[in-house]
Amino acid sequence: MPVLIAGPTASGKSALALQIAQNSGGVIINADALQVFDGWRVLTARPDDADLARAPHLLYGHVPFDADYSVGHWLRQVGDILANPPARPIITGGTGLYFRALTEGLAEIPRTPPDIRAQAGALLADGGLPALLAELDDTTRARIDVQNPMRVQRAWEVLHATGRSLADWQDATPPPLLPLNDVIPIVINADRDWLNDRINRRFDLMLENGALDEARVMKLRWNPAHLSSKAIGAPELIAHIRGELSLEEARKAACTASHQYAKRQRTWFRARMKGWQPYIPA
Template sequence: MIDLDQIDPARHLLIAGPTASGKSALALRVAQAQGGLIVNADALQIWSCWRVLTARPSPGDEAAAPHALYGHVAPGVPYSVGDWLRDVAGLLDRRLIVVGGTGLYLTALTQGLAYVPPIPPAIRAEGDARLAAPGGLARMVADLDPATRARIDTLNPARVQRAWEVLTATGRGLADWQADTPPPLIAPADAQRILVTADRDWLADRIARRFDLMMQQGALDEVRAMLPQWDPSQQWARAIGAPELTAFLRAETDLPTATERAIIATRQYAKGQRIWFRGRMRDWQPLAADAKNTRHD
């Protein structure tokens, strides 16, 4: 367990790590000992419709220390990393404990985020259609400017579509826009940055046990409540486990299969997080996951 004497209470604290590695429990422990506002940096935990399914802090934890930007966005409302940064900017009058696993949020917070003009709905719709077509991802990758293609994860459909939409809408590649990045909201020198690391097999077991617990706590009921407005193209529908449990509720598969697929999807998500952290956050202070810090994500 980390010694809290190693945490500087005079600076912001940023805690990153893969899903199920114990970040939230660590953040709560620091907040209770030192004070500070716990701020969500998980793009899946922003949605009001998902508490259990995304392992948001429990009502008890939220009562034990102040929390912000959890479950504050309604389904169907567009929300970007730029929106998140604007929300965080409104909280900087106090010491923040920013915790989450969305690497894009955390790097934008500490490295700055380039302004990109809003994408017209017609181009977004065209992007959706192109991506859904057979071979659409490969064609979108081929259409990108070389500089952007070299910088993004070309196996990530959401990242590729975003880059394609920016190039189509503005005539400038995403890499070109990013070259004009302003100063970060929280400079590295103004925060202590911790990256929770975990053994792959230990984390895989933790993910499976946590998903079983989610099912006991009502994850299926959360998905059932959203079934009438289910739309897989929506941001809120990307919550890990939601597509798999929706398939069960629509009688497209059985519950054991849906559960296993959701667990596999979570493990794949964690792998993607680790790749981001290794590539973009090498200068963060590593901290081995501790079983005592794993009550939540």
């Protein structure tokens, strides 16, 4: 039976997936929206060479850093894997929408035209999240993370590209690839203080393991509009390399952003994964 492992950043999802794969076999499939991109391997905590040698991994770093990639892209690729899995699927990551699409289904929403996406980006830059949220219906606002610019912009784009709200599309969703009854669903329930300490220590390890060198390479092709640029810590390290922040200032800002992201993840999981088995890390 497939295993699903969801949890906030730095909570030990990958370690648990590796443990299961080594103990009972399996292929680890990525369910993190930022680990799909190449370029930011260290900063997004993609599996290193040692981890890759311990178990097979799929859908990590396979998308160009400057490409668009959506939950629809991911679901189609996972569907192709599940049609003929090389081993027991162990799907792990922190992107709740990926798991929701996998276990509840995903509406086939048409692609957003480039001009609509440009309008959304300009509106977000000029008026911030409130400018986009003001045009969304109550039902859609209740279903999305209204603090997440990517999710809010996506809802706005769907409305303006199709004339239908995101909630309307979701209500016409086809059957899921993996209903919860057909999997072992695990959600990591981590204590806030424990998790924030791990986040801080992990970012320090990232700096030790080459995150600054990675940022120097990415600086040459940096574009904050790229989805891959949403990696926690990327804007801060680029700002440091440009001389806009000291390394300590960049570190503190990145850790704070990661704490805030983890808080949003925990809130999302508590609200939408009540049927999942909780796992409390030691």
